[in-house]
Amino acid sequence: MRHFPIFLNVVERRVVVSGAGECAVSKLRLLLKTDANIVVIGADPVPQIRRWAKEGRLALIERRIEPADVAGAALVYGANDDEEEDARAAGIGRQAGALVNIVDNLNHSDFITPAIVDRDPVTVAIGTEGAAPVLARKIKADLEARLPASLGLLARIGQSFRHKAAMLPMGRKRRDFWSRYYSGEGDAALKEGGEHGAQAKLEELLTDSIETRPRDGHVSLIGTGPGDPELLTVKARRLIHEADVVLHDRLVPDAIIELARREAIIVEVGKTGYGPSWKQEDINALLVEHAANGAQVARLKSGDPGIFGRLDEELDALDEANISWDIVPGITAAAAAAASSGLSLTKRGRNSSIRFMTGRDVEGFAEHDWRDLAKSGSGAAIYMGVKAAAFLRGRLLIHGADAQTPVTIVENASRANQKTVSTTILALPDALAEAGITGPAVLLYGMAPRKALAVAAGVSPENIAEQAGAV
Numbered sequence: 001m002r003h004f005p006i007f008l009n010v011v012e013r014r015v016v017v018s019g020a021g022e023c024a025v026s027k028l029r030l031l032l033k034t035d036a037n038i039v040v041i042g043a044d045p046v047p048q049i050r051r052w053a054k055e056g057r058l059a060l061i062e063r064r065i066e067p068a069d070v071a072g073a074a075l076v077y078g079a080n081d082d083e084e085e086d087a088r089a090a091g092i093g094r095q096a097g098a099l100v101n102i103v104d105n106l107n108h109s110d111f112i113t114p115a116i117v118d119r120d121p122v123t124v125a126i127g128t129e130g131a132a133p134v135l136a137r138k139i140k141a142d143l144e145a146r147l148p149a150s151l152g153l154l155a156r157i158g159q160s161f162r163h164k165a166a167m168l169p170m171g172r173k174r175r176d177f178w179s180r181y182y183s184g185e186g187d188a189a190l191k192e193g194g195e196h197g198a199q200a201k202l203e204e205l206l207t208d209s210i211e212t213r214p215r216d217g218h219v220s221l222i223g224t225g226p227g228d229p230e231l232l233t234v235k236a237r238r239l240i241h242e243a244d245v246v247l248h249d250r251l252v253p254d255a256i257i258e259l260a261r262r263e264a265i266i267v268e269v270g271k272t273g274y275g276p277s278w279k280q281e282d283i284n285a286l287l288v289e290h291a292a293n294g295a296q297v298a299r300l301k302s303g304d305p306g307i308f309g310r311l312d313e314e315l316d317a318l319d320e321a322n323i324s325w326d327i328v329p330g331i332t333a334a335a336a337a338a339a340s341s342g343l344s345l346t347k348r349g350r351n352s353s354i355r356f357m358t359g360r361d362v363e364g365f366a367e368h369d370w371r372d373l374a375k376s377g378s379g380a381a382i383y384m385g386v387k388a389a390a391f392l393r394g395r396l397l398i399h400g401a402d403a404q405t406p407v408t409i410v411e412n413a414s415r416a417n418q419k420t421v422s423t424t425i426l427a428l429p430d431a432l433a434e435a436g437i438t439g440p441a442v443l444l445y446g447m448a449p450r451k452a453l454a455v456a457a458g459v460s461p462e463n464i465a466e467q468a469g470a471v
């Protein structure tokens, strides 16, 4: 983000526009919506600017800009449609400490003016850093259609009620009150009964909130899927948005955490094999502490919370503290890895069962029923298996697995940087090293990706064909 969006208070501040032609008119249309003291400086002004001057909406000086014109100015616009004169105006503006904008010249401007959807006091500003003005206009058109014209009035009525609403305790109670007003009830009352209707609705909602008991704290243990925010469930999205507190694992991407409200407390409680990480007891304690204080807590875990997510330990702690909870399932990494490789996790004639296995457990590399897994007809999705690859290969081969059994490695499943590699159990450690797999990866044992997808992922067709015979 090269430009940081802010809303600048320009009430009674001097804003100077150098240029009085058509180029200045379009900027002035926006500036005239404010309460700034607007000064337009330019010889030969167009009739529209003369009219505004006559109406007293701006001051007009019919000559070129001079340093004395910008004393104390907050903003200076170069709108002469003339490179040299704009550069001169910009120099004068900067000298006086004002922020400068040259119309249609991003590189020489200190700030840019966004496209605006105006429902005063609600203003939506849209910027693309000059990358796509057409896109900004399209977004503006979409928002214009979506935000009712009455929104500004609704917000103004709300604003005048803020002192009364202040009698509700800060936090959830007050938020729920406003949320009801702005999520349809206020608008409906406004349409039906005009301004009085909306005011009466606010009174009614206030009485209602005073009388209802505050909600108890609660923890939702939410699976956020493998990384692609579109793979989040609708329920997960809603709960994240409603949460007072969000505690998330390291693998949960920013795009999902950003769905939380800005005032929400957000804590990463990541556990990594390396570097500082949270102890499970501390995570449990934090969950209990926030919920006991009455917070609605969203505990976000990657994939599905019930697959290698240490779910039970957290549930036990909550039960012990008598805190209510619910679980929201998510798409586990194996499902996403299989989908992106065009694979079915089970297949008639290939594997009639699939295991979810971990390569690691508290004791180190995890032991399993290798003999059973080595039998043909078995399949496994191996989580946390990258570091255990040589161990896995050794155990499976000793117990009679076919050395050519296919393995599909999927790193960062569903994310933009996903990588898929097709190999065999024999070549697994080398394939992992060669592909430089360092991110989270699932190993799909007993499964080769579909040919077309494997080629797309950069694997040679010969290699795939060879392994397909081994399935």
Ligand code: SAH
Pocket (backbone or CB within 6 Å): 226, 227, 251, 301, 302, 303, 304, 305, 306, 307, 308, 309, 331, 332, 333, 334, 337, 382, 383, 384, 385, 410, 411, 412, 413, 414, 415, 440, 441, 442
């Ligand atoms: N509860 C999660 C698993 C957590 S354990 C789930 O259901 O997916 C962490 C392991 O999950 C990682 O070591 C890796 O093996 C796997 N994993 C998580 N996200 C992944 C992704 N986007 N792509 C591939 N593997 C992933």
